Amino acid sequence: MNNLRDISHRSxxxxxxxxxxxxxxxxxxxxxxxxxxxxxxLKSADINAYSxxxxxxTSALPPSFHVTGEYDLQGDMAKGRILSQRIRASNANVVxxxxxKAALSAKLDILDIPVIFCLVLDPEKYGLPTANMVGLSLxxxxxxxxxxxxxxxxxxxxxxxxxxxQKTNEMHSQLLHDAKTLGITIVxxxxxxxxxxxxxxNALKGHIDALWLLPDSxxxxxxxxxxxxxxxLEAKIPVIGFSAGLVRSGAVVGAYxxxxxxxxxxxxxxxxxxxxxxSSLLGTIIPPERVHQSINQKSAxxxxxxxxxxxxxxxxxxx
Numbered sequence: 001m002n003n004l005r006d007i008s009h010r011s012x013x014x015x016x017x018x019x020x021x022x023x024x025x026x027x028x029x030x031x032x033x034x035x036x037x038x039x040x041x042l043k044s045a046d047i048n049a050y051s052x053x054x055x056x057x058t059s060a061l062p063p064s065f066h067v068t069g070e071y072d073l074q075g076d077m078a079k080g081r082i083l084s085q086r087i088r089a090s091n092a093n094v095v096x097x098x099x100x101k102a103a104l105s106a107k108l109d110i111l112d113i114p115v116i117f118c119l120v121l122d123p124e125k126y127g128l129p130t131a132n133m134v135g136l137s138l139x140x141x142x143x144x145x146x147x148x149x150x151x152x153x154x155x156x157x158x159x160x161x162x163x164x165x166q167k168t169n170e171m172h173s174q175l176l177h178d179a180k181t182l183g184i185t186i187v188x189x190x191x192x193x194x195x196x197x198x199x200x201x202n203a204l205k206g207h208i209d210a211l212w213l214l215p216d217s218x219x220x221x222x223x224x225x226x227x228x229x230x231x232x233l234e235a236k237i238p239v240i241g242f243s244a245g246l247v248r249s250g251a252v253v254g255a256y257x258x259x260x261x262x263x264x265x266x267x268x269x270x271x272x273x274x275x276x277x278x279s280s281l282l283g284t285i286i287p288p289e290r291v292h293q294s295i296n297q298k299s300a301x302x303x304x305x306x307x308x309x310x311x312x313x314x315x316x317x318x319x
Contacts, residue, residue, distance in 0.1 A: 037274040040092040041070040042083060042106060044099025049259050053098060053119060056263030061270065068092065073101050080105030088113065093274045096266055103128055103135075114273040114282065118262050121215065122170055123285060134269060135285040136262055138215075139171065140255045142178035144291045145240050148253035149210055151314050152295075152305045153238060158185045160208035160237075162200050164218035165190055171214055197224045205235050212240040213251065225249065236303055244294060248319045252299045257288040265289045292317055 039061065043050045058067055068090070073080040084105045087095055095115045097106040103117035107130050117128065118136040129135045149156055159179065163172045172188065179186045187208050189200035197219065204211070211232050213220065220228075229250035232239050241251030244258075265288070273279055294317035300307055312318060 037065045037093045037270075038068045038091050039065055039094050039096065039270060040068060040087050040090065041096045041098065042073070042080070042087065042102040043071070043097075044073050044080075044101040044103075045075045046072055049119060050098045052259035053263040053266070054096075056260035057096060057267050057270075058263075060264045060267035065270065065274070073099075073105065075101065077101055077105060081109055084109035094270045096270070100126065103133075107133065114279070116266050116269050116273065118266055119259070122168070124170055129283055129285060131283050133283070134273070134279075134281045136265060136269075137285045137287050139174070139287070140242065140257065140291050141287055142175060143182065144255040144293075145212060145242075146182060146184065148255045148293050148295075148315075149238065149240055151293075151311060152253060152300060153209065156209035156238070157183070158187055158207065158209045159240075160204040160211040161186055161188045161214060162191050162197065162204075162211075162216070162219045163188065163214055164192060164216050166192070167218055168214045168216040175212075175214075191218055194218065194221055194224060197227065201228065201231055205231075205237065208237060210238045210240055213242060213246060215242055233299065233302055238299075238303055238305070244292070244317065244319075247294045247296050247317075250296060250299050252296055252303065252305070253315075254294045255291050256294075257291060261288065261290045294319065 041054060043054065054070070061067070069087070071083045071087070073083065080101055088110045092113055095106060095110055095113055097103040097115055097117040098119055100120045103120050103123070104126060106115045106117065107128060111132060113132065115133040116136070117123070117133060119138065120128065120135065121138050123129065123135050161172065161175065163169070176186055187204060189204055191197055191200050229239060233250065238252040239250070241247045241254035243254060243256050247254040269281065272281060293315045295312070295315040296319045297307060
């Protein structure tokens with residue numbers, strides 16, 4: 001009985017303690033939420049490449065970052081502008097824009113929030129990035145492509161390139177600059193339509209040690225890819241690809257990134273930019289952090305290239 005009376009006597013104090021503890025816990029939880037960084041994702045369309053990058057991005061964000069919205073333009077710039085205005089009025093600390101139309105929508109209407117854009121080909125052509133944006137480049141540095149080639153053919157110094165100046169002129173200009181610094185000669189042929197490919201490639205064949213494919217929609221079509229790969233193999237000219245698909249199809253080597261890699265890199269940038277209105281990163285374009293080197297062993301053997309274990313170990317993907 002004495003114990004019961006003692007507990008009864010103390011219970012008001014215990015109740016006060018419990019209430020205070022609950023209030024403190026609720027306050028701490030609210031503080032954690034209020035301190036969380038809010039991230040919004042804007043994508044140009046619902047396609048696999050974008051989805052892969054976004055999935056890797058959200059998985060790589062630390063718990064203190066919360067994706068509060070993911071918006072799909074569905075390829076409609078007018079819708080993009082409406083969504084961008086909505087994002088600008090939100091509490092977003094960082095915006096991830098995936099694809100060209102998403103990046104352009106953000107450029108026009110999101111002016112005071114850090115924006116990271118990715119999976120945009122030739123961004124400078126569209127006035128990207130602006131002062132509050134940082135871009136992840138789709139261009140693997142020429143040095144990386146050259147490393148893949150020189151692993152197999154160290155003396156290759158004349159690289160052939162087919163390009164449409166309406167599509168990849170900026171990339172071609174950068175290639176000329178990079179090659180010059182490395183002592184490599186670029187032998188170029190302009191093409192303006194699919195029908196120009198055969199004559200342009202025939203004009204290059206006797207003057208190059210390898211052919212480098214650019215992501216040029218005039219050069220690479222359903223009708224031209226087989227021709228390019230078969231003609232170069234017959235002429236004993238190795239082809240440098242820019243994707244795993246091209247290397248699987250017959251390009252001898254390739255240097256490229258995976259979409260998941262871009263998503264993870266964007267997550268790292270998000271942590272660096274959150275809450276910042278000024279940063280040395282803003283207004284810049286950053287090259288891919290991770291580059292994969294691949295080889296098509298069948299094509300390499302057809303070209304009588306040496307494939308020792310030491311050489312193969314230098315390629316992290318082999319087909």
